Amino acid sequence: MTSASGRLVLAATPLGDPGDASARLIEALGSADVIAAEDTRRLRGLASALGVSPSGRVVSFYEDVETARLPKLLEALHGGETVLVVTDAGMPSVSDPGFRLVAACVEEDLPITCLPGPSAVTTALALSGLPCDRFCFEGFAPRKPGERTKWFAELVSERRTVVFFESPHRIASLLADAAAALGGSRRAAVCRELTKTYEEVKRGTLAELAEWAADGVRGEISVVLEGAPPRQVSVPDLVPEVAERVASGERLKTVAAEVAGAAGVSTKELYAAVLAARK
Secondary structure, eight states: OOSSOOEEEEEOBOSSOGGGOOHHHHHHHHHOSEEEESOHHHHHHHHHHHTOOOOSEEEEOOGGGHHHHHHHHHHHHHTTOEEEEEOSSBOTTSSSTTHHHHHHHHHTTOOEEEEOOOOHHHHHHHHHOSOOSSEEEEEEOOOSHHHHHHHHHHHTTOOSEEEEEEOTTTHHHHHHHHHHHHOTTOEEEEEESTTSTTOEEEEEEHHHHHHHHTTOOOSOEEEEEOOOOOOOOOHHHHHHHHHHHHHTTOOHHHHHHHHHHHHTSOHHHHHHHHHHHHO
């Protein structure tokens, strides 16, 4: 592949158990021209556990050097080489290095593919016992108190199940803050050491989990948080919202249907209430 562009390959790696590695990952580790690894030592350990010897060049590709590595990796791709990106665990770009390189390849119209596999996000979600039909991923929880307070304020009304990561050193304080901000009765699950020997999923209310974590929690942690309950509103409460939108030029019938549907009330009753308020 010297006359055409190479290909960027994003590959998911096991969260802990090497047995979760795909056959395609093993093949890619042995054949890629360049392997950009978040931690080269962990890559060597994974390769050894999988019984494969990387034949290509191995370069470090962690957060602090990600931007600096881009020119050489892009040069390799333009030269026809296959560049494999792997992180310590899970999928590159998902709270791990990879996004900047993908964006650069998109900009330069270079081929990109992905070898799917383990994901702490969907694994924790599946194990949580909470609704999985709609969810959002928030990455790592904010460290600074002010940012965390603002973050919790946004989650107060978030209806979807929320998945995020947290450090074992901060999980106790986060759960205590979550219980205070969102209510101690909100359900959640703390998933630690997924797929590893000491895997544990602790389910309960935020108040219960905050008490459990107070003595300390170890390992890689993913948290799954129940979505906010539906708003409890009455038809009269919705009249001002509809009236404001109609005043700005929207059709009453359309607005009434949208607002009623979102709030779970009768469209007919809301429509009639708006008309009655005009008299």
